[in-house]
Amino acid sequence: MPKRTLVTAALPYANGPIHIGHLAGVYVPADMYVRYKRLKGEEILFICGSDEHGVPITISADKEKVTPKAIVDRYHELNKKSFERLGISFDYYGRTSSEEHRKVSQEFFLHLLENGFIDTKEEPQLYDEEAKMFLPDRYVEGTCPVCSNPDARGDQCDNCGTYLNQTELINPRSKVSGSKPVVRPTKHWYFKLSAFQKDLENFIESYAGKWRDTVVQQARSWLKSGLQDRPITRDLDWGVPVPLEGAAGKVLYVWFDAPIGYVTATKEHLPDNWQYWWAEDKDLEWLCFLGKDNIVFHTIMFPAMQMGYNKDGSFTYRLTTNVPANEFMNLEGRKLSKSRGWTIEPHEILDRYDADIIRYTIACNLPESKDSDFSWKDLQAHTNNELADILGNYANRTLTFVKNNFDGKVPDAASDEQYLNSIGEAAKEIGSLYEKCRLREATAATFDIIRSANKYFNDHEPWKLIKSNRDDAAKVLRTCLEVLRAVSTYIAPILPNTSDRINGMLSIPAGKITWDNAHLALLTGHAPLGEIKVLFPKLENEQIEAELTRMQEMATKAEQQTAPVVSNAKITIDDFKKIKLKTAKVLEAEAVPKSKKLLKLQVAVGDERRQIVAGIAEKYTPESIVGKTIVIVANLESAKLMGIESQGMLLAVNDDKGVVSLITSEKESSDGLEVR
C-alpha cells in the first residue's frame, strides 16, 4: 500500500464560535501541513467536525430556553462556514450528534465491554425527585462547605476556587426544578484506564525524541502519577445513550465519545473504505493537531481506548503517530476570554479582512514552542511590510514590467536555471520543515525566497538592460516570472487564495504544478498574461485603531455584564449602625498552609481575643502585619475558610489586583474602640 497520512484537527466544541486561538493552535497549522502534503502528491485525508455533546451545551440550551440541538446546529453551521471562508480544507467536517456517530460510539463501547475494559460502580449522587433525574455536577448549586458561598456549583466553588463533590454541598438545590435533591445510589460505567499503564508507557517512550518535547513530557507526567479508572457515563439525556439494558438516562461522557468522532467522520466520508485510514499499517501515519489542553486525551485516553479495542484482534486501530500540539495564542498580550469579551472570532472579521492576511499573521506567530501573541498592529505590520511590500510588490513590479516592455506576454527567452535551481533547493529545505511540523520556520523560509527574488530583480537591473540589451532583459524577466510562478506554489499552504490569484495573473491553470517541480521553467513563451491586480492593499492606521477601540468596547461591555450588581439604594443610618466596626491589634499571624492568599491572625479587641482568617497573604507577610492596629467587622457571622474558623473580617482597600492596603488608624490607637 502507498504511504499515506491521516490528519485530524481537534473537534471544536459546538457551544460557541471558534476564535483566533483555535485557528493558531490547531486549524491553520493543520491546514498548512495538509496543503503541503497534497502539493507533494501524497495521499492524505483531513478530518474534523463539531464536538456536540456534554453538559456545557445543555446548560447553554437551558439558559436560552432552546434545545441542545438548536445550540449545536447553530455553532456547527457557523464554525463550518468560518472554516470554509478561511480556506481550512477539510476533506470532511462531521458532527458528533449524527446517527452514525451514535452507532460508532456504541459499538466502541460494547467492544471495550466485551474485551473486559469497562466496569460498573455504584455511587451516591444527587437526584431531583421533581424532575425525576440524576443531576450532573453543574446542575446543582448550594452552599460551599469551605467558604460558605451560597452559590457554589456542584463541581467547583467560584468564590474560593475549591473543587467540590456535589454531595459535599450544604443545602443543595437543583438548577432544574429548584427543589432540594436527595442522595441516591446510581450506577456508572468506568473505563479501566489503569490496565493500560504499562502499554501506554511503552507507547509514549517509543516516540520520545520524535514528538515534541512538551507533548512527551505532558504524557509522562500523567503516567508518572499512576492512571486511574475513569467514569465514562453521565446522567444526562443529551449524548450517546449507553446501549445496555437498565441504562436508561445514561449517556457516554463527552471525553469518551468525542475522539471517536474522528472515526465516525471518516466512516461518513468513506463508508466503504474507511478502514484504509484506520487499520494499523506501517504505511499509515496519523497526525493529531490540537492545543496543549488536549494532549492528555490524545496521548493517554484515546490510545488506551484503542488498545482496549484492539485486544481481541478483530480490528486493529492505528494509534496516533504524532501529536504536534501547540501552545496558546494570546490576544494583545492578554489571555483570550470569551466571557471577558477579549476575543477575535473569524466570522466577525472575515467581512473586513482577507482570510489570507489572517492566515499569514497566524503562521508567523504559531505558538509551536510557547504561548504567542496576536495583535492588530502586528497584523498591520505583517500585511504591509511583508505581504504587500515583499510579495505583493514583487508580483506587481514583475508583471507591470512585462506588461510595459513585453506587450504583456511571457518573454520568449531562456531562464536563469542556476537561480531557479537554487530556489528548488530552498524549497526542499522548506519541505523538510513542513515534514517536521516546524511551520513557523517554514513560513519565514518561504518569504526568504521572495526576498531573494526581489534582490535578483534589483541586482540585474532590467530597467537598464531594456535600454541596452533587450535579450538580456527578456531573460531576467522570464526568470522573474518563473520565480513568481514557483512562489505561487510555495505560498499555497499558507496563502491559498493569493496563490490562486497569482496563477490567475500568470494565466496558468492551478493544479498541474507540484511542490517538487515548481522551480522548473514551466511557462510558455509569448503566452499572454492576465490582468494585473494589487494583491494586498495596505492597512491604514485608522483601521487598526478602530479595531483596537472595538475590542476595548467589547471588553468593557462584557465587564459591565459580568460585574456584580452593586445596589445604588441608599441605606439609613440605622442600617449602618448594624455593622460594628472595631479596632483590633494583631498579636500573631501565620500563613495558612496550602493556601495562596490566607493568613491566620490572632487579634485583640479590647479584652477579647479573636481569630480572623484574611485573604491578604499576597501583599502582607505575617511578620509585617503583627503589631498593627487594624479595623475589623466585629459582628460578622463567623465562617470557616479552608477549615479554619474566622471570627470577623478585616477591612482593606481592594482593587482588581487584590488587596492593596489595610485600613489602619492614622494615629496610634488602642484596640477594641468603635469605628464610626
Place this chain on the structure above:
RNA sequence: GGCGGGGUAGCUCAGUUGGUUAGAGCGUCGGAAUCAUAAUCCGUAGGUCGUGGGUUCAAAUCCCUCCCCCGCUACCA
C-alpha cells in the same frame, strides 16, 4: 499545593550532546537605486540570554534557590 512548559535585542521569536565576537524577521538609523503598492536592495546600532548562587579551563545551554507568565490537576505523583 503538585506536575509540565516558558521567561534571549524596541516587538515577535530561533538557538542546549556546554566552546571562538549569542542569531532571524520586523521596527530604528544611514546609504544605493528608481522597474514597482515611496514598494526594493545594502549597511548600522541595539541584548549583564528572569533573579541569586553552584559545577567547569569554559554556561543562554548542566545543578540548586527565588520571582513572573501559561496549561494540566486536586487530600494528590
